[in-house]
Amino acid sequence: MRVLGFLLRKEFLQIFRDRTILGMLFIMPVIQLLVLANAVTFEVTSVRMAVVDMDHSSMSRGVVTSLAASGRFVPVESSQSQALADGAMLDGSVNMIVVIPEGFARKLETMRRAQVQLIFDAEDGAAAGVMRSYASAILAQYSLDVGAQIFPVVSMRLSPAAERAPVRGRPVLEVRHRGWYNPALDYREYMVPGILVILVTIVGSLLTAMNIVREKEAGTLDQLNVTPITRTTFIAAKLIPLWSIAMVDLMIGLVVARLVFHVPMLGSLLLIFVAATIYLAGALGIGLWISTVVETQQQAMFLIFSLLMVYLLMGGLFTPLRGMPVWAQWAADLNPIAHFVALMRSVLLKGSGVRDVAGHLLALTVIGACVLGIAVRQYHKSSR
Amino acid sequence: MSAAIDVHEMTRRFGNFTAVDAITFDVQRGEVFGFLGANGAGKTTAIKMLIGLLAPTSGRASVAGFDVATNAESVRRHIGYMSQRFSLYEDLTVRENITLYGGIYGLTDDEIRERGKALIGGLHLERAAGARVASLPLGWKQKLAFSVALLHRPAVVFLDEPTGGVDPITRRQFWEIIYDAAEGGTTILVTTHYLDEAEYCDRISIMVDGRIAAMGTPSEVKGRFGAASLDDVFTELVRPQAVAVAQHA
Numbered sequence: 001m002r003v004l005g006f007l008l009r010k011e012f013l014q015i016f017r018d019r020t021i022l023g024m025l026f027i028m029p030v031i032q033l034l035v036l037a038n039a040v041t042f043e044v045t046s047v048r049m050a051v052v053d054m055d056h057s058s059m060s061r062g063v064v065t066s067l068a069a070s071g072r073f074v075p076v077e078s079s080q081s082q083a084l085a086d087g088a089m090l091d092g093s094v095n096m097i098v099v100i101p102e103g104f105a106r107k108l109e110t111m112r113r114a115q116v117q118l119i120f121d122a123e124d125g126a127a128a129g130v131m132r133s134y135a136s137a138i139l140a141q142y143s144l145d146v147g148a149q150i151f152p153v154v155s156m157r158l159s160p161a162a163e164r165a166p167v168r169g170r171p172v173l174e175v176r177h178r179g180w181y182n183p184a185l186d187y188r189e190y191m192v193p194g195i196l197v198i199l200v201t202i203v204g205s206l207l208t209a210m211n212i213v214r215e216k217e218a219g220t221l222d223q224l225n226v227t228p229i230t231r232t233t234f235i236a237a238k239l240i241p242l243w244s245i246a247m248v249d250l251m252i253g254l255v256v257a258r259l260v261f262h263v264p265m266l267g268s269l270l271l272i273f274v275a276a277t278i279y280l281a282g283a284l285g286i287g288l289w290i291s292t293v294v295e296t297q298q299q300a301m302f303l304i305f306s307l308l309m310v311y312l313l314m315g316g317l318f319t320p321l322r323g324m325p326v327w328a329q330w331a332a333d334l335n336p337i338a339h340f341v342a343l344m345r346s347v348l349l350k351g352s353g354v355r356d357v358a359g360h361l362l363a364l365t366v367i368g369a370c371v372l373g374i375a376v377r378q379y380h381k382s383s384r
Numbered sequence: 385m386s387a388a389i390d391v392h393e394m395t396r397r398f399g400n401f402t403a404v405d406a407i408t409f410d411v412q413r414g415e416v417f418g419f420l421g422a423n424g425a426g427k428t429t430a431i432k433m434l435i436g437l438l439a440p441t442s443g444r445a446s447v448a449g450f451d452v453a454t455n456a457e458s459v460r461r462h463i464g465y466m467s468q469r470f471s472l473y474e475d476l477t478v479r480e481n482i483t484l485y486g487g488i489y490g491l492t493d494d495e496i497r498e499r500g501k502a503l504i505g506g507l508h509l510e511r512a513a514g515a516r517v518a519s520l521p522l523g524w525k526q527k528l529a530f531s532v533a534l535l536h537r538p539a540v541v542f543l544d545e546p547t548g549g550v551d552p553i554t555r556r557q558f559w560e561i562i563y564d565a566a567e568g569g570t571t572i573l574v575t576t577h578y579l580d581e582a583e584y585c586d587r588i589s590i591m592v593d594g595r596i597a598a599m600g601t602p603s604e605v606k607g608r609f610g611a612a613s614l615d616d617v618f619t620e621l622v623r624p625q626a627v628a629v630a631q632h633a
Contacts, residue, residue, distance in 0.1 A: 006487030010476065017475050219469030226435045226465040227488045228457060382437050382456065 003229060007237030011211075015241060021207070029199045029249050033256050037192050044130045050077040050085040050094040057105030059146065063116060064098065066142040072134050095121045096131060113149040120155070192263045193344035194317040196253040197337060201308065204246045204280050208287025209300040212238060217296060225381040235376055239284050246280050247273065266351030272344065275357070278364045279340045285372035292378045311337045336367045386449060388413045388540050388571035389434065393443035396429050403429040405594035406443060411573060411587075413539075416566050418582045418602075419575040420614075421591030422622045427575045428468075430591070431542050434573070435465050448539040461489075464533035468545035468575075472529050474518035478509055481517060481532060489536035503531045523554030527561065534565055541565065543574040547581065559584050579614040588614075590621055597621045 015021055049067065053060050067073040073096070077088050088094045099117035107114035118135055122128040136152055143150045215221040224234065250273070257263040286307065294300045313319075314328055315337035321329055332338040343360040346352040354361070387410040396404040404426040411417040421427045432438040434447055436456035445452045448462035465471075472481045482503060486496035504513050507527055517525060526546060533541055543562075547555045559581065566572055574585070582588050582602060589599040598605050598621060602614060609617045 003488055003490065006484055010473065010480070010484050013480065014473070014475050218474070219467055219471050220473060222437060222467060222469075223465065223471035224488075225437055226460055226463065227485075228461045228490075229488055382439060 001233060004233050004237055007229070007233065008240060011237055011241040015245070024207070025203065025245055025249060026252065029203070029253055030256055032199060033192070033195055033253055034260065036195050036198075037188050037257075037261060044127050044134070045072055047073045047096050047131050047134075048076045048094045049073045049096045049098060050079070050088050051075050052079060052082050052085050052097060052099045054080065054102040055100050055104040059105035059108055060100040062146070063100060063104075063139070063142060063150070066138055066145075067098065067135065070134065070138050072131075073138075089119070089121055092121075095127075096135070108146065108148045108150070112147075113151065115151045115153050117153045117155065188261050189263050189349060190345065192257045192261050193348050194341050196250060196257065197317070197341050197344060198312060199253055200246045200250050200276060200280065201283050201337065202304075203249050204242060204283035205287035205290070205308070206301065206304045207245070208238065208242050208284045209290040209294070209304055210297050211242065212288065212291035213294060213297050213300045216291070231376070231379060231381060234381075235288065235379060239288070242287075243277075243280050243284060246283070247276060250276050263348060265348050267347030267353065271347055271354060271357070275340065275343050275347075275361060275364060278361065278368050279336060280368075282336045282364070282368035282371040285368065285375040289371070289375035289378055292375070292380075311335055314338070315341055317341050333363065334367065336364055336371075339363045339367075386446070387411060388415070389417070389445070389447050389573060391434070391443075391445040394430070394433060394440050394445045395442045396426075396433060396438065397441045402594050404433070404440075407591070407594075407596050409589055409596060409599060411540075411571055413571055414566055414569050415586045416562060416572045416574065416584070418585030418588035419573055419591070420579070420582055420588055420618065421575075425591040426594040427591055428544060431544055431573070431575065435463060435542055436460055462539045464536070464538040464541040466526075466529050466533045466541070466543050466546055468548055470522075470525055470529060472517050472525065472532060475516060477514050477516050478504065478520075478528060479513045481528075482535065485532050486535055491536060499535055503535065507531060523550045526550055527554070527558060530558065530561060534570070538570065540571045540573065543572065545575050545577065547576060547578060555581070579618055582614050590618065592621050 015025075051064050053064065064075060068075055077085065077094060079085060082097070082099060085094070085097045085099075089097060097117075097119040099119065101115065101117070104114050104116070116139065118132070120128040120131055132154055136154075139150050139152050212221070215224070254265070254269070254272070258265060287304070290300055290303050290307075294303060314324070314331055315335050316332060317337065321332050321338065324332070339360040343352075343357045343364075346357055346360075350356075389409075389411040391410065392408050393406045394404060394408070395402065395406050407426075407430060419427050419431070429438065433440045434445055434452060436452055436459050440453060447459045450456075450458040450462070452459050473484070476484065479500065482500040483496055486500065491499070504510055507524070509524070509528065512520060512524070517528070520528065530543065530546060533543075547558055550558065555578070562572055562574070562584075574581075576582060585602065587599070587601050588605060589596045590605070591597065598608065598617065600608070605617055606612070606614060609620055611617045611620065
């Protein structure tokens with residue numbers, strides 16, 4: 001179509017002349033990727049640990065050494081007094097206390113089982129949970145090494161004033177952790193594909209809405225609407241440039257992910273781009289739809305960010321979907337971000353193929369077709 | 385062929401508010417028709433209906449022989465429009481704007497080149513052809529926008545306050561372009577706040593409160609109100625409404 005060619009030329013000329021837009025398109029994604037990927041992590045390293053060793057045996061020292069050797073726990077205090085250790089936790093200088101009771105080594109020798117008390121600062125519940133699973137895993141391994149059972153008796157402490165009774169009845173299971181697909185449990189590998197999704201989503205939906213609304217504000221949209229351009233041509237001329245820019249952004253992001261974060265790319269990149277194409281239909285459709293309901297760029301920006309916030313938080317990007325209430329998990333089935341994040345992770349980190357992610361692809365196709373269809377119907381050259 | 389613009393009982397309501405109240409008028413081919421009225425009298429709403437941006441609530445209107453409600457696409461192919469808000473792309477150059485609009489209206493590359501050259505020559509813009517429109521003075525922008533609206537040689541051109549904020553000399557030049565176009569057979573409907581400009585029109589209509597309160601040649605209208613100038617007619621027509629508004633307040 002000849003008219004489409006003229007309009008596409010205009011759009012690209014305008015985009016490449018606007019330095020702000022160019023910066024938003026090509027520099028911001030890289031910076032965001034570099035900053036966010038390093039900041040968004042659930043990993044807990046260098047837990048400051050106070051040791052109250054009342055046994056003074058090679059076994060008790062072995063417990064402390066095995067914790068410290070993991071690199072995640074750093075013994076910063078050692079005393080005979082639990083009161084001193086409690087004080088250290090209160091003023092925040094330690095996050096964890098290990099209490100090894102007197103007779104620990106003897107019990108291990110004679111009964112083949114003994115207890116160790118682990119007290120965690122549970123002010124940050126998520127971090128406490130992570131520390132606890134690390135510590136349990138390390139102790140389980142140590143139990144194997146010494147051929148006896150060591151029971152960690154765990155207390156989660158919100159404040160030292162809270163009751164001190166250990167939580168009982170948690171027998172040691174022999175828990176052997178092995179992170180498949182991400183053996184080092186590198187959170188950046190896990191987060192980077194998700195952050196790429198945020199970036200293409202913002203580029204796709206925000207720029208689409210802003211682009212059309214800017215023409216509304218300038219009055220040029222009315223001018224175009226009184227010409228014989230068809231609705232389809234107009235929409236295609238708006239969406240094709242922004243779609244291709246989002247794809248270029250995705251490419252840049254993947255290169256950064258590969259070169260800077262060494263994110264494995266086990267699956268087919270072609271599959272990623274096909275999925276992104278389908279996903280962007282929905283993202284651009286949302287931008288188009290928003291452009292039809294608002295009058296100013298501020299309104300567009302506000303609406304996009306409000307929507308994105310909900311979709312991102314409920315999309316399993318930062319928090320696992322499996323931890324959400326059932327209704328939220330159903331909502332995630334309708335959330336294109338959830339499908340695209342899951343697909344990206346699965347293809348990049350696990351090397352999943354088309355058949356493995358067919359469900360996500362199908363969902364993205366249906367959602368994209370619906371959103372884009374509704375948005376196109378909503379867009380009119382004249383008002384009723 | 386019928387009138388270039390033929391409007392019958394055209395009405396537009398927004399909720400309970402009637403912006404345009406059953407107006408009826410026609411404009412002949414090659415005529416320069418002045419569309420006057422105070423702010424909020426319904427001029428822009430009426431124009432939006434005629435150019436297919438807004439659907440009439442009732443009544444009917446045809447432009448260039450096509451019904452605006454049922455055949456808006458044909459209407460769009462035969463009209464030009466220049467709004468009170470400047471409507472070329474500021475971040476594109478003069479030549480890029482010409483190419484864009486020529487392309488949108490389906491002109492061939494040769495036509496775009498020839499007409500573009502004539503347009504730029506006519507406006508003495510040769511040296512600014514490669515400059516971005518944003519860098520031009522307002523008067524030049526307005527003349528350029530008007531010329532671009534004529535590029536596809538439309539049968540009817542709608543000009544919504546084309547000379548707002550423009551100096552007197554440029555306004556004069558603007559009207560020369562309008563007359564040139566009208567002589568070539570183009571029908572022109574123009575709204576303005578400058579009543580001296582209204583005198584240049586073949587016929588005028590004055591809208592008050594959504595209705596046409598007076599219509600005819602400038603001298604007919606003045607004669608009917610026994611007024612010396614269109615200024616007096618305008619004040620006479622608009623004031624009662626202003627008083628009524630003041631009483632409501």
